[in-house]
Amino acid sequence: MKILVTGAAGFIGYHLSLRLLGEGHTVVGLDNLNDYYSVDLKKARLAQLLDHAQFTHANINLQDAEPMEALFRKEGFTHVMNLAAQAGVRYSIINPRSYIDSNSVGFLNILEGCRHTKVEHCVFASSSSVYGLNTTMPFSVHHNVDHPISLYAATKKGNELMAHSYAYLYQLPCTGLRFFTVYGPWGRPDMALFLFTKAILEGKPINVFNHGKMRRDFTYIDDIVEGVVRVIKRTAAPNPAWSGATPDPSSSCAPYKIYNIGNNNWVELGAFIETIEKELGMTAVRNYMDMQPGDVPATYADVDDLIADVGFKPNTSIEYGIKQFISWYRDYYKV
Structure with a gap:
């Protein structure tokens, strides 16, 4: 594959790019290195990717239409994985316009690029936040998700709708991935x-x-990457059983599909903190607070479709995942 990975200097984009490069694919990593969080951390990730001969970095803003058009024309991608987005539920309350610019306008430029250059498969990151006011657990891709409670969630739901329209109008295969609380x-x-x-x-x-x-359904980064790679290689196709009389939200008569990628197991925040304390050998001073606007009390992924279609079920324990993170943290920050 020659694959565009947007958000390549981000957390998931960095890990996914490393995996794809390790498999011998050519990766163009788009990232504008914005300062939503530490640019130094993003640059450190990017530096490792640039060590690979088959990786190039494109410093472009998703919402800038002309540079995006030029990139697609120049590179001739076979596949696209859109991970670039303005992330964070709470920040969407502080700076809502940045979410429309990156997540809506930016995604339109991705879809237009895919359409005009005949990309074989457009895969994009959605989010567990789209489940919003849903309370039926576990969250299923077959559930209706029309009640988001943050603008971030609304833009991710909007991405799913935009992708479906392009899948239907232009027969562009599109797959959306709802990630559940990724860590590592x-x-x-x-x-x-x-x-x-x-x-x-x-x-x-x-x-x-x-x-x-x-x-939260905490999902370890290696499980996310494994799921993403398998899905990229499984081009979305029309569902022959789909019916407009009883429409299944996760598929279509167009080449379109939605999957959850989560650990299929929720962990209470208190227990999560206890696991961190045990690994650090230290006790946290806890400041108990009420829920924040835009947050949901629980997430829990049904991954039956992922298992059925690509044969993979995330299963990394939080004990292992937290141990790996803290080991990295101590090494990176010399703690």
Whole structure:
């Protein structure tokens, strides 16, 4: 494959690019190295990717149409994996316009590039946040998801709808992946595991929302990457059993599919913190707080479709995953 990975200097994009390069594929990594979180961390990831002869970096903003058009024309990608996005539920309340620019306008430029250059398969990151006010557990791709509770979630749901329209109008194979709370080495500094580890090591209190009763389907980065790679290689196709009379949200008469990628197991936030404490050999000072706007109390992925179609089920334990993250953190920050 010659694959465009957007957000290649990001957490998931970095790990995915390494995996694809290791398999011998050519990767163009698009990343504008914005300062939503540490640019130094992004540059450190990117430096490792640039060690590979078959990797090139494109410093382009997704929302800039002309440079995006030129990139697609020049490179002739066979596959696209769109991971670039303005991330974070809470930041979408502070800076909503950045989500429309990156996640909506930027994704339109991706779809247009794929359409005009006949990309074989467009895969894109959605999010477990699209389940919004849904309370039926585990969350299934066959459930309706029309009640997001943050603009971030709304833009991710919007990406799914945009992709379906292009799949239908232009027969562009599109697959959306709803990721569930990804964590692991080289992770994002705005995520709970990073924030908790840093604060505990520095002897500072941690903010524990919903008084520790939040439940999350924590998914280790290697499981995410394995699922993504398998899905990229399985080009979306029309579902012959799909019916407009009883429409299945996860598939279509067009070449379109949605999958969850999660650990298929929720962990309560309190237990997650205890695992971090045990690995660090330190006790956290906990500042218990109410739920934040835009947050959901629980996530839990049904991955039956992923298992059935690509033969993979994420199963990394939080004990192993947290151990790997803390080992990386201590080494990277010389703690």
